Amino acid sequence: MKTKRESVKRIYGVILIVMIVMIGCKETTPAKEHNSVALPEKIIADLTPPPMVPKPVANRKASKLIVNMEVKEMEGQMVDGVTYVYWTFGGSVPGSFIRTRIGDEVEFHLKNHPNNKLPHNIDLHAVTGSGGGATSSLVAPGHEKVFDFKCLNTGLYVYHCATAPVGMHIANGMYGLILVEPEGGLPAVDREYYVMQGDFYTKGNYGEPGIQTFDMKKAIRENPDYVVFNGKVGALTGDNVLRANVGETVRLFVGNGGPNLVSSFHVIGEIFDRVHIEGGSVINKDIQTTLIPAGGAAIVEFKVDVPGTFILVDHSIFRAFNKGALGMLKVDGPEDKTIYSGTTQEGVYLPEGGTIQHLPTDKNTPKKNRVQTLDARITAGKNIYSRTCLPCHQSEGQGVVNVFPPLAKSDYLNKDVNRAIKTVLNGLSGTITVNEKTYNNIMTSLNLTDDEIADVLTYVYDSWNNNKTNVTAAMVKEQKTKKKE
Amino acid sequence: MYKGDKKAFFLLLFFLLFVSLNAQNTKMVLIKKGSFVPLYGDVNKKSVTIDAFKMDIYPVTNEEYLSFLKEKASYRRSVIKRIFADISYLEYWKNDLDYGENNGKAPVTNVSWFAAKKYCEYKGKRLPALDEWEYAAMADQKHRDARTKVAYNNDILGWYEKRNTFNRSVGQTCKNYWGLYDMHGLIWEWTFDFNSIFLSGESRKDRNTDVSLFCGGASVNATDLMNYAAFMRYAFRSSLKANYSSRNLGFRCACDVK
Numbered sequence: 001m002k003t004k005r006e007s008v009k010r011i012y013g014v015i016l017i018v019m020i021v022m023i024g025c026k027e028t029t030p031a032k033e034h035n036s037v038a039l040p041e042k043i044i045a046d047l048t049p050p051p052m053v054p055k056p057v058a059n060r061k062a063s064k065l066i067v068n069m070e071v072k073e074m075e076g077q078m079v080d081g082v083t084y085v086y087w088t089f090g091g092s093v094p095g096s097f098i099r100t101r102i103g104d105e106v107e108f109h110l111k112n113h114p115n116n117k118l119p120h121n122i123d124l125h126a127v128t129g130s131g132g133g134a135t136s137s138l139v140a141p142g143h144e145k146v147f148d149f150k151c152l153n154t155g156l157y158v159y160h161c162a163t164a165p166v167g168m169h170i171a172n173g174m175y176g177l178i179l180v181e182p183e184g185g186l187p188a189v190d191r192e193y194y195v196m197q198g199d200f201y202t203k204g205n206y207g208e209p210g211i212q213t214f215d216m217k218k219a220i221r222e223n224p225d226y227v228v229f230n231g232k233v234g235a236l237t238g239d240n241v242l243r244a245n246v247g248e249t250v251r252l253f254v255g256n257g258g259p260n261l262v263s264s265f266h267v268i269g270e271i272f273d274r275v276h277i278e279g280g281s282v283i284n285k286d287i288q289t290t291l292i293p294a295g296g297a298a299i300v301e302f303k304v305d306v307p308g309t310f311i312l313v314d315h316s317i318f319r320a321f322n323k324g325a326l327g328m329l330k331v332d333g334p335e336d337k338t339i340y341s342g343t344t345q346e347g348v349y350l351p352e353g354g355t356i357q358h359l360p361t362d363k364n365t366p367k368k369n370r371v372q373t374l375d376a377r378i379t380a381g382k383n384i385y386s387r388t389c390l391p392c393h394q395s396e397g398q399g400v401v402n403v404f405p406p407l408a409k410s411d412y413l414n415k416d417v418n419r420a421i422k423t424v425l426n427g428l429s430g431t432i433t434v435n436e437k438t439y440n441n442i443m444t445s446l447n448l449t450d451d452e453i454a455d456v457l458t459y460v461y462d463s464w465n466n467n468k469t470n471v472t473a474a475m476v477k478e479q480k481t482k483k484k485e
Numbered sequence: 486m487y488k489g490d491k492k493a494f495f496l497l498l499f500f501l502l503f504v505s506l507n508a509q510n511t512k513m514v515l516i517k518k519g520s521f522v523p524l525y526g527d528v529n530k531k532s533v534t535i536d537a538f539k540m541d542i543y544p545v546t547n548e549e550y551l552s553f554l555k556e557k558a559s560y561r562r563s564v565i566k567r568i569f570a571d572i573s574y575l576e577y578w579k580n581d582l583d584y585g586e587n588n589g590k591a592p593v594t595n596v597s598w599f600a601a602k603k604y605c606e607y608k609g610k611r612l613p614a615l616d617e618w619e620y621a622a623m624a625d626q627k628h629r630d631a632r633t634k635v636a637y638n639n640d641i642l643g644w645y646e647k648r649n650t651f652n653r654s655v656g657q658t659c660k661n662y663w664g665l666y667d668m669h670g671l672i673w674e675w676t677f678d679f680n681s682i683f684l685s686g687e688s689r690k691d692r693n694t695d696v697s698l699f700c701g702g703a704s705v706n707a708t709d710l711m712n713y714a715a716f717m718r719y720a721f722r723s724s725l726k727a728n729y730s731s732r733n734l735g736f737r738c739a740c741d742v743k
Contacts, residue, residue, distance in 0.1 A: 073648060085646040114573065117645060117673075117733050118717065119724030140724040141731045142573050163724075165716040172646075213643050216713050 042066065045106075047096035050230045051242060053192040053253060054099040058185025062103030069096065070111045071120045071139075071161075071174075078200065078226060079233035079324065079401045080437075081209040086231065087120070087161070087172040093231025094196035094257060095159070095176030100126075102182055104151045108133065114142035119163055124149070125295070126157035126178045134162040154182040156279030156297040158255050167259045171201055171219050173231055175257030177297055182281075189301060190248035196255040197263045197292070197314060197325060198231065199224035206323060207401060222260040227319040229312060229327045234402040236312065236327030238438065244304050246333025249273075251301045258294030264315040265292050265300070267329065269308060272300040289315050304331045306340045309440070321391070326403060328440075374458070374470065381459025384452050389460075392443075397464040403441060405434035408464030417457075417469050421479045424453050450476040513539040514664040515742065516621050521630060523619050524715040535620045540613060541737035543592075543655040543666055544674060545604060547584040550593035553604050554582060560600050567728070570597035574730045590654035592672050592735040598727035601675045605738035612677040613739035615722070619715070622669065624662035632712060641669045641714035651733050669714075675736040679722040 041063040046054040072091045078084045089095025100106060110122055119140050123132035127149045130136075136147035161174035177196060201219040202212035206226060218224065229236050236242060244250050256263045272287040279297035284290075290298050304310075312327035313320035320326045335342075372380075385393075389407075393399050397408035407413055412434040413420055427445035431438055448456070450473040457471040516539065520532040554561050561581040562574055576595050579585030584593075596604075598612075605611050613621070625631035632638070644650065651672055658670040668674075709715070725734075 075648070085648065114576075114732050115649060117648065119721050138720075138724045140721070140726075140729055141733060143724075143729065164720045165713045168713060168717075213646050216638070216642060216711075220711075 044068070045098060045100070047090060047098060048194070049090065049092035049096060050094055050194045050196065051236065051240075053097050053194045056181065056185050056188075057099050058101045058181040058183065060101070062101060063105075064107060065100055065104045066107045066109065067098055068109045068111070069098075069122070070113060071116060072113050073116045073118065075211075077232055078202070078212065078228075079207060081401075082202075082204075082207065083211045084200070084202065085172070085211075085213070087118070087169060087174050089122070089159070089161075089174060089176050093173035093175075093198065094194070094255060095174070097176065097194045097253070098159070098178040100151050100178065100180050101185070102151055102154050102180055104180075105148060106151065107146065107148050108137070109144060109146050110137045110139050111144045112139045112141050116141040118169075120161050120169065120174065121145075121163050122159055123162040124157060124159040124178055126151060126153070126155070126159070126180055128152050131162065132159075138163060151180045154180045154281065156180075156253055156255070156276065156299050158257065158295050158297055160257065160295070167219060168214060168216070170257060170259040171199070171214060173198065173257075175255070177253055177255045179253060186251070186299075189251040191242075191244050191250045192253065193242050193250070194253050195229050195236065195242075195312065195327065196257055197227065197229055197261075197265070198257040199259065199261045200226040200228065202226065207398070219259070224261065224323065227261060227314060227323040227325040229325060233324035237402055237440075241309070241328040241330045242312075244329060244331050246304060246307055246331060246336075249301060249303045250329070251299060253297065253299055254290075254292060255279075255297040256292040256294055260294060261314075261316075261319075262294055263292040263325075264289050265298065266290075266313050266315040267300075267302070268311040268313060270302050270304070270310050270329075272302050274301040275299070304329075306336050307331050307333045308340075321403070322400065324403075377455045378459045378462050380452075381455035381457070381462075384448065384456040385459055388446060388448070389456065397460065399434075402437070403439070405432065405437075405439045405441075407460050407466070409435070409466065411435055413460070414467045414469075417461075417471060417475070418479055420457060421453065421471065421476055424448065424457065425476070425479060450480070513541055513740070516540055516617070516663050519620065519629065521620055521623065522709075523616055524709060524712055525719055533616055535617055537742045538613070538617055538739050539742060540617075540621055540663070540665060540739045541610075542664060544672060544735045544737045545593050545601075546590050546655055547587055547593050548589040550596070550604065551582060551584060551589075553607060557603065557607060560603060565600070569599040569728055571728050571730055573732075574600070576730070577732065588652050588654060590656075591652050592655055592667070594651050594672055594732050594735045595730040596675075596735065597730050598675050598679065598725070601736035602677070604736075608738060610738035610740040612675060612736065615676040615678045615681060617739060618674065618676045619718075621661075621663055621665060624665075624668075626659050626661060629662055632709070632715075638712070638714055644670045645714070645717055651735075672733050672735045673718070673721055673731070675734065676722070679725060680727075 041061065043063045043065050045065050045067045048054050069089055071089060073085060073087050074091065075083050076086045086093050112120055119138055121134045121137040121139065123134040125132055127133045129149060133147055133149060137145045139145040157178050157180065159176050159178050161169040163169050175196065175198065177194065201215045202225045203215050204210070204212050226233065234240065254265055266289040272290065273285060275284045275287045275290050276299035277284050279299060290300060292298050308331055310329040310331065312329060314325040392404040393407050397406060399406035405412065412432060423443065424446055427443050429442040431440045453476045454471045454473045461467060461469040461471065515537060518535065518537040520534040522532045558564065562578060563581050565574060573595055574597055577587060602612050623630050623632050625634060625637045628634070650670065653671060655671065656666045658667050660666055661668060
């Protein structure tokens with residue numbers, strides 16, 4: 001009965017279309033595309049996990065686009081040794097990248113995996129309509145909800161879960177980006193990547209091992225333990241660096257899921273040639289740092305002219321150093337010394353007057369006797385360590401996972417004392433392996449006297465299960481003269 | 486003789502009393518009358534009064550549900566009508582009358598509201614009302630109302646983030662003030678009026694469940710913005726329909742005090 005009625009309807013429909021076509025033919029002017037005309041193509045959207053981005057879509061006509069998004073609650077690594085239960089769109093943090101074009105009609109399927117504990121929904125900032133889709137998509141575990149929307153505005157938009165308590169759903173990783181390309185698309189570039197910042201709040205402090213659960217109090221106080229790109233510390237470092245070649249143009253789709261912090265997005269050693277401010281249509285040029293609000297995004301583009309490793313950071317810089325907001329773009333290719341020369345000269349600086357001026361000292365205080373006991377030298381070394389080394393190598397010499405190598409029980413340290421002295425004297429950069437993990441970072445040369453270097457190293461060797469080498473000022477001097485040769 | 490008779494009589498009385506008390510206690514405990522302010526519900530955010538009622542100590546287990554299905558053929562997986570239970574009803578069971586490798590002492594899940602309600606009726610009981618459930622669940626081991634206690638909230642929130650707790654045996658979490666087990670830490674539970682919260686009352690007449698529970702909207706009518714655990718329970722219930730079933734959703738029964 002039903003099918004009969006439908007087929008009758010279909011016949012009427014066909015007749016109607018034929019009539020319209022006939023009228024169109026008579027007028028001989030081509031029928032103009034109109035919004036109310038049903039879109040011809042039905043396409044299943046290609047979704048990608050970060051840092052990948054689906055291929056451009058603007059060379060196709062506006063279509064009916066089917067997006068299949070599955071919500072998965074899953075355990076993942078925040079940093080080595082620390083696990084966290086993430087709630088995800090599509091199994092990654094941030095969630096799968098959705099690429100659409102203006103005029104697309106999206107049929108959104110939100111599926112909640114049966115083993116999940118919680119209901120979820122989705123609020124896409126690209127949606128014009130109640131709740132950005134959230135009102136239509138609250139879905140229980142083991143169920144699926146479908147809703148349609150039309151892409152009316154171009155730009156880069158955040159999507160996120162909006163189920164109560166919304167902050168917790170976002171804090172557990174439920175956010176991602178959806179791009180609506182303009183007619184004709186964005187200009188072609190060589191590389192496109194997907195980077196999204198987020199702040200995480202855990203029971204234990206940064207690096208405290210084991211399964212860490214969400215800490216509601218810290219979240220409400222807006223005091224995160226982790227601020228990271230792409231859901232974890234080291235998602236964009238080590239083997240996971242973003243890559244490009246000299247001469248290529250890189251486009252980063254950068255989002256900020258929050259839930260709380262605003263990002264001062266910066267790439268060390270690059271200038272953004274173009275920034276689509278806040279992911280919209282206005283383009284600003286020659287930008288050093290662009291502000292990305294929580295629940296906002298930006299498209300940044302730049303040509304890489306010289307090789308090197310360019311560091312992506314939130315320039316609220318303690319987040320980068322101590323909380324994980326650090327990624328890397330590695331650019332290979334020939335150097336161009338006219339753009340960046342590298343160090344061309346190195347020498348001693350003698351200001352006018354010949355020598356470094358000392359503050360007058362009280363004549364009554366005896367000159368420091370350098371014939372000190374080992375204990376006194378270790379105490380002195382500890383103080384030097386606290387003000388010079390601790391910010392990176394941390395209070396117990398544990399370093400920062402994937403960023404700063406540990407000094408505690410460090411094979412690299414214990415193996416070669418002269419190498420350690422040279423490192424403090426001259427600084428160190430490039431890849432090293434410490435306790436079976438690789439680090440690629442820069443330690444600057446430190447402005448310390450021979451005695452100070454000897455004391456601080458003796459302290460380090462004496463602490464945290466190291467081999468108790470006693471480093472003397474003479475040993476430091478020896479390395480210093482070697483350097484000059 | 487006389488003395489002995491009297492003694493025997495008291496002994497018998499005592500025994501009978503013990504037996505009858507025990508019969509009640511093995512399955513259900515008394516939840517005394519009281520009042521509390523639920524997270525959502527009352528228009529004026531005033532307290533609601535809960536009359537005394539009795540509640541199952543444990544959620545209904547696979548074993549218990551199996552014995553119900555042996556009697557009630559129409560609630561078996563292969564024959565139950567789709568309007569009473571969706572396609573995932575008892576989806577993890579091996580077949581109609583076999584829960585397979587699953588733990589018999591674990592709570593039965595993937596049951597619809599209709600099936601849960603029928604089970605309770607079959608036992609001469611009913612599903613607890615939403616407010617009754619929340620009232621009984623706000624206790625920790627020592628307090629009737631532990632909702633402001635940090636440890637209470639942390640424990641529950643911790644569970645929401647643990648995965649696959651549904652196959653543990655009932656009765657392994659802490660016993661609460663009333664003598665109930667597993668109100669938190671094992672599964673979600675059906676309540677009789679699970680979807681009642683936003684559907685009536687003049688101040689919310691054109692709200693529906695979804696509208697009120699997304700984004701900041703959820704905070705508008707709530708009485709305690711720090712009670713994240715309760716937010717999650719209410720959000721979960723709002724996502725349900727009566728024929729839904731879910732791997733983390735089971736039930737227990739209640740009854741009036743006569």
